[in-house]
Amino acid sequence: xxxxxxxxxxxxxxLSQQDLSELLEICPILISEYEMGLTPIPKLIExxxxxxxxxxxxxxxxxxxxxxxxxxxxxKKLIKEANKAEFARDIKTLRVVLEPIxxxxxxxxxxxxxxxEIKAEILRLCGFYxxxxxRANNLKYCQETAKDFLFKSVEMxxxxxxxxxxxxxxxxxxxxxxxxxxxxETDLVLNTIEKxxxxxxxxxxxxxxxxxxxxxxxxxxxxxxxxxxx
Amino acid sequence: xxxxxxxxxxIRLGLTQTELAEILDVKPNTVSRYETGTxxxxxxxxxxxxxxxxxxxxxxxxxxx
Numbered sequence: 001x002x003x004x005x006x007x008x009x010x011x012x013x014x015l016s017q018q019d020l021s022e023l024l025e026i027c028p029i030l031i032s033e034y035e036m037g038l039t040p041i042p043k044l045i046e047x048x049x050x051x052x053x054x055x056x057x058x059x060x061x062x063x064x065x066x067x068x069x070x071x072x073x074x075x076k077k078l079i080k081e082a083n084k085a086e087f088a089r090d091i092k093t094l095r096v097v098l099e100p101i102x103x104x105x106x107x108x109x110x111x112x113x114x115x116x117e118i119k120a121e122i123l124r125l126c127g128f129y130x131x132x133x134x135r136a137n138n139l140k141y142c143q144e145t146a147k148d149f150l151f152k153s154v155e156m157x158x159x160x161x162x163x164x165x166x167x168x169x170x171x172x173x174x175x176x177x178x179x180x181x182x183x184x185e186t187d188l189v190l191n192t193i194e195k196x197x198x199x200x201x202x203x204x205x206x207x208x209x210x211x212x213x214x215x216x217x218x219x220x221x222x223x224x225x226x227x228x229x230x
Numbered sequence: 231x232x233x234x235x236x237x238x239x240x241i242r243l244g245l246t247q248t249e250l251a252e253i254l255d256v257k258p259n260t261v262s263r264y265e266t267g268t269x270x271x272x273x274x275x276x277x278x279x280x281x282x283x284x285x286x287x288x289x290x291x292x293x294x295x
Binding site: 023024025026042043044045047048049050051052054 | 253254255256272273274275276277278279280281282284285
């Protein structure tokens with residue numbers, strides 16, 4: 001196997017060098033050396049990679065069994081794609097991306113067996129989807145389910161001491177209140193994030209809160225307050 | 231993967247230690263050391279052995295026992 005071939009196959013599988021090194025249980029630097037041609041690719045690695053390629057192509061996220069490391073990589077790839085769709089506000093694509101782990105939007109996604117950080121992020125993404133889907137289709141139950149997912153996500157991120165991730169989930173929760181027409185609750189949630197980042201006015205999350213707050217001022221026709229904030 | 235399982239798999243594939251060593255491109259005594267437990271079987275080796283088994287199945291090289 002040539003260095004370029006390993007690299008292109010790895011990329012085609014959506015794996016980072018780190019992901020591949022985790023699956024092979026070798027040092028990430030080795031992957032980089034193989035791909036740059038600094039170290040010859042041993043036959044063992046070539047064969048092992050072949051198995052990884054085969055399993056990743058065959059396995060579905062839903063069937064867990066004994067392939068946990070493979071699923072971890074697959075779910076990380078799914079989250080990455082979902083984050084991209086979320087960033088682009090592409091709700092249709094987000095639904096397609098989340099479908100393998102979330103068939104019925106009235107139920108919780110299938111997250112058993114994953115690490116808490118992954119569970120929390122999936123709940124946040126599902127909450128994000130529901131709140132926008134619910135708003136577009138005027139479905140109240142979507143907002144309620146979204147709130148349930150998002151509260152759980154915030155709680156999990158906080159218990160892991162991941163404050164920035166928790167703030168992300170809170171921003172999604174604020175969206176959810178906003179989409180439900182609960183403006184004062186939106187304000188309250190934004191207040192809690194603002195408090196967490198009060199000393200860091202240039203922090204992206206603090207700025208996002210301010211942008212969302214502007215939206216509330218605009219909605220409430222509080223132009224003076226909006227001007228002051230700007 | 232344990233040494234015994236490695237050995238069982240090699241035998242099931244109908245390969246000698248030398249043949250498997252050739253396929254994996256390792257020294258023949260490395261296979262022997264895997265099977266006696268004197269050398270730890272890494273994840274890479276385990277995955278490589280799976281690939282050998284799969285390729286032999288694909289090419290109908292496995293003898294039904």
